[in-house]
Amino acid sequence: MKNETSAILKLSNISKSFRGVKALVDVSFELQRGEVHAICGENGAGKSTLIKILSGALQHDGGTITFEGTPIPQMTPERSFKLGVHTIYQENTLVPWLTVAENLYIGQEICFPKTGLIDWKSAFNKTADIMKSLKMNIAPRSFCANLGIAEQQAVQIAKTLAHECKVVVMDEPTASFGKAEIDNLFRIIRMLREEGKGIIYISHHLDEVFEIADRITVLRDGRYVNTFPVKEVTKAVLIDNMVGRSLGDFYDKEIIELGEEIFRVEKLSRGNAVKDVNFSVHRGEILGIYGMVGAGRTELARLIFGVDKAGQGKVFLRGAEITPKNPEDAIKAGLAFITEDRRRGGLVTNQSIENNMVLPSLRKFKNLFVSPKTVRSIGRRMMGELQIKAPDPGTVVENLSGGNQQKVVVAKWLYAGAEVYIFDEPTRGIDVGAKQELYNICTNLAKQGKAIVFITSEMEELLSMSDRVLVMRGGRISAEIPKEGITQTRVLYEAIGGEKIG
Ligand SMILES: Nc1ncnc2c1ncn2[C@@H]1O[C@H](COP(=O)(O)OP(=O)(O)OP(=O)(O)O)[C@@H](O)[C@H]1O
Ligand SMILES: [Mg+2]
Known part of the structure; x- marks a missing residue:
């Protein structure tokens, strides 16, 4: 039976705001050794924010982080890495102009003990071994820029295997995976679990969550809702907890006559x-x-x-x-093309929601000058139609949750017509x-x-x-x-x- 002492990690009453936007309010979460703990919640619920605090990418405003019984007053990326927390982010964090092996060992290069020179030969060999264990056919010398999204995700996973770790965090790792890749990832996760590592798994795919997780924690609007052992919860109950209301069964599309x-x-x-x-x-x-x-x-x-x-x-x-x-x-x-990859093809992330929306439609306006008022009202309307969660249409896209960024991609093409x-x-x-x-x-x-x-x-x-x-x-x-x-x-x-x- 697992008990308190097997907790690797405890987050207690964590809060975080971004200029007035409350991303997390009093959230608690516990991860045990040898468990896969899923975090579920709607877009903007605070899932990514929580794990960014854990990885030191963001600093929390209130609450405590305890790692193997020791309180960590300030988490930084270095400290998190040293403690053995490895995170695979929702956004791709690979350096495109480096090779796969370089990405795996960047900042942690393997050196010859005497000279201190980087031992690239063993870095490439180790990379090849890891790719083999992942059953991925990716050459250590390929440049990351030339890999597809699924392959890039695999490289990020490989990165966690290249270094000793205790906690592996995955933020929507399977977003671009097919069935075979998912099965393979789950095989690796089970392997990590066997070794006693703790795995935090964030996904919108409830089928996956039910297949791989031992426990599920639900967040809603930045607040903790509940934690369930997976065997004691149904999909319907989980969804109700996530959205705070009952959703019907899967989508029932009406029949439309073809022209x-x-x-x-x-x-x-x-x-x-x-x-x-x-x-x-x-x-x-x-x-x-x-x-x-x-x-x-x-x-x-x-x-x-x-x-x-x-x-x-x-x-x-x-x-x-x-x-x-x-x-x-x-x-x-x-034609309109709503792409899967919001970073590469979809959005100018350092621009506002409203500017991104009017981008493909500039031709629609008679003169090229569009008044800020018009842009704002378009932004507001489209935000409403797609229920994009942000303070206002002037919010920079970078600051939106992943799912809300995806909605902006869709909105801009819908508006373009x-x-x-x-x-x-x-x-x-x-x-x-x-x-x-x-x-x-x-x-x-x-x-x-x-x-x-x-x-x-x-x-x-x-x-x-x-x-x-x-x-x-x-x-x-x-x-x-x-x-x-x-x-x-x-x-x-x-x-x-x-x-x-x-
Ligand atoms: N850097 C930032 N600046 C301003 N607001 C932010 C920033 N990062 C996150 N937020 C806000 O905090 C809230 C929580 O975002 P978070 O990314 O944690 O959601 P999420 O649960 O991961 O959602 P998704 O399923 O869409 O990935 C959102 O309202 C988001 O807009
Ligand atoms: Mg997220």
Whole structure:
């Protein structure tokens, strides 16, 4: 039986405000050896703030931190690291222009004892060993800038394994993972748990939380709500605790009549990433695109939108060729691309919410000068529509919680208006309540006769939203499944290449 003495870490009555915004009020939390402790809560509930205090990235205003029985009056990143706390942040913290091995050992270089010179050979070898134990095929000498998001997450996890640690904190580690990567991550987490480490796991995916956690602590509006042993709580009770109200079952999309074909892609190809892709979408239709990580879905979206140049192929809107040479062309033609990666493609993070919102729509205004008053009222309206949690539209995006940043990405494209919307993992990092709002927004766009391409790795979402599903594998469309044929088994079967399931 676990008891008080096995607690590695205790946070008591922690408070934190940001210029008047109360991010945490009197929050207590305890982590034991050999347990996976999940923290759940809506966007802006204070989850990331709590773990930033633990890692020394932020200083708390009130309360105490106790590590293995010793009070730590001031936590700094160095102290936290020395105590053995390793954090994988929601935002990518890798240095893009360094190699994988350099990122793993940055600041903690392995040196030859005599000369003090950095022993890069063993750093590269150790990195290769860690990647092998993670079953990740990532070369120690690759530059992080060239890795996909899932691979970058894996490098961050590898970083925690490269150094001795007692507590591993993961803030939405699986946000861009497919099924295989998640299974692999859980294998590693169980390994860490066996070794007696404490793991703090933050996720909006309740299925994952129920699979991996031993206990769950719920935060709401910066306050502690409850802690449950996972065996003593149901999903419904957990959600009620998170949102403070009852939400219905999974989203039940209404049926919308389809109009004429509006969008078509012909023979789109780029190297090995995308091969001879053809499809069309009708007005009012939501076309789901599913596939494993690396199947080419994001690459396809980037080609359509002109972010990358296609080697071959054409894009048509209302029967006329519009093949965009760059995103500018795509926006002008009437496409919108809501990306999964808010840092790289979605937002100017040191700008305000309102400025980010009007960014793709500047052309809409007759003269290029837009009055601050107009911008403010647009900001306010869109914040309301998507329930973005921030003091006002002038708040700098950097200071928003991860999920609220994602909502700003969606809001800016909605405001811009388009004929065809390409969503790429739009609900990544978004909480249960906001997901339903986003589904409503998609449904409304469809009702207005827009066409929607919906790329997602979330099975429930794919099944409930799609009028038709394309499955991608190895850069190609491996199957097209009509509405009546869409089932989880069928979709997975096509995605992994016809292997038998179950
Ligand atoms: N640097 C900052 N300046 C101002 N406000 C901040 C700052 N960091 C966080 N906040 C605010 O504190 C609150 C809690 O944010 P936090 O990032 O901890 O939420 P979260 O639970 O991690 O949400 P998400 O699920 O969206 O990641 C939010 O209202 C956020 O806007
Ligand atoms: Mg967060």
